[in-house]
Amino acid sequence: MSDLKDESALHVNKGVHQPSDVNNEAINKFKSKKKSDISVDELVNGIRSGNITLLSRAITIIESSNFAHQKIAAQIVEKCLPHSGNSIRIGITGVPGVGKSTFIESFGKKLTSMKKKLAVLAVDPSSEKTKGSILGDKTRMEELSSDPNAYIRPSPSSGSLGGVARKTRETIILCEAAGFDVILVETVGVGQSEIAVHGMVDFFLLLLLAGAGDELQGIKRGIMEMADAIAINKADGDNIEKARLARAEFINALHLFPLPESGWSPKVFTCSGLHTEGLTQIWNSIIEYLEFTNNNGYFKKRRLNQAKYWMYETINEGLKENFYNQPEIKQKLEDLEDKVVKEQACSFKTARHLLESYFKHIERQR
């Protein structure tokens, strides 16, 4: 079972990018400057040479709501874009309690032991409320966070899922320019976060638990059909038999569903993050998937569609942000929404009324 597949033959995108070691000399040079002295070009060069400090700084700029920072962020992303694309992007989701942190730590350690540079990102829209994300918390993955070949970043906090998703996608571009080979994006089942993550990765892995019966614990409907592989975790100790039964049931169920657009039949595995079992087969399956979808053209097509999708998502987010942040709209909206819900007002008329006052308001501005 240690027949690890080698994906180096896969040229994921233009330019074969070699992971670099951290450049100590460069770090010292940059550290000696005042923070404000760093130009965009210096930042980008630092990122491309694998300088983690500068990478972190650039990501912080990307996550900033400050208007001036957003301009700089756009320049950084634009300059990193030609050097991006050459990683394997894997989305991981599962309900709280499924053992995601332990799984990612074990899986991550396996990848770094294979000499891969790994970035672990997170999409957690609830981080806005808690002002800190449960996901990407380094204390959850202590071993991995002290691994020199792993980089763990908590979820951006933001006003909306759209904002968090966009910043994460930009962060992926930067991490790829910095030479990371594998990028994991984790998310819990909050709102539409799985859809957002699915829209920015190559492969989507769903972690499940075998239940008291064989039913699923808490997973949201619709997520199952997004998965390229399902891993039934905690297949250890007394739980092994239950996990295997659940696996058999899922294999039966999945073959009733239509094939995804990729043409790939989703796989079902059992594994144990805690005991580091079954992880190799999951990785091998990801490599098979990449070979398969590179061969049939789906991989490239999906990445291009994702780029287009994110352009439109960014436009639509921008339109909504401008609207919902207008003080007049903010003031009226809560009351109107309440009336609509109580059926005292027509949802359409309310919407049209708000839109009219918004467009008049914009026109009056100088």
Added chain:
Amino acid sequence: MSDLKDESALHVNKGVHQPSDVNNEAINKFKSKKKSDISVDELVNGIRSGNITLLSRAITIIESSNFAHQKIAAQIVEKCLPHSGNSIRIGITGVPGVGKSTFIESFGKKLTSMKKKLAVLAVDPSSEKTKGSILGDKTRMEELSSDPNAYIRPSPSSGSLGGVARKTRETIILCEAAGFDVILVETVGVGQSEIAVHGMVDFFLLLLLAGAGDELQGIKRGIMEMADAIAINKADGDNIEKARLARAEFINALHLFPLPESGWSPKVFTCSGLHTEGLTQIWNSIIEYLEFTNNNGYFKKRRLNQAKYWMYETINEGLKENFYNQPEIKQKLEDLEDKVVKEQACSFKTARHLLESYFKHIERQR
């Protein structure tokens, strides 16, 4: 199997509304006036008295892109809203070839034989291209379209799914004010149309065919989990055994999935639209569902959430319409999208560039 359930005990919403016969005298009175003489109040009164001619006219106004008509449409909907809500809204989807028309005709005839007034609407975003919808085409359902208690309306044609969906939802309100007891909304599996329909109905029915194996024919992933009931059609002649097998497989598969928010376990049936078999059990299942969700409060909660959802959908559609219809944006967009897809331009920078020019442009307008 003719143990039909009676839902009259269910008070679906405020006010018990009795279906009325067409008011011949009223028709003659309105016909004698010039079209332009009809006031909104007269239209609404006509709708409420069950006048199908005036209902059709009002729906045509709702479907119009003409700006003046949109103002009138908003008034009509607002005045009908207090008299709406008292119908059972059922969404029906299935792949082309599943026998949807035949099913709806047979199912519809059963409902009208039970003295129910039935409206059949359609959401078909492709109707824009063909300038006519395949769905709601009266020649497909000849018997039903000549049934005095049935009203069949083709899909609105529109520039976008959002527009089609909104107009259909407004049409539902008008049909309910006109006294219809059951409203079927059909859709084919195009784009996101199932999601839109699912968001405007109480119950979502998925029609399937048993395949050569037991796999699904052409259904889009994600739709299965939306269904409150699945009906495997064409369970007749040589196909009966295959249909029953498929049913058994689906029942097994479905119980692996989490329960929907309603708490209702989706049901799986076999039926034959052509031979009018199995339709009673489907209708009984719908009634059970209504009882179940009325009792646990989900029915009301869902309708309120749908109202709120449509308010936000209408706002977001309005924002997008204004943006994407700007000549400057139209002109730039195709070229920029092409560059993004070819990875010659960053999707975010492109989006931000377009947004900036849009907001500047709006501000310059008087």
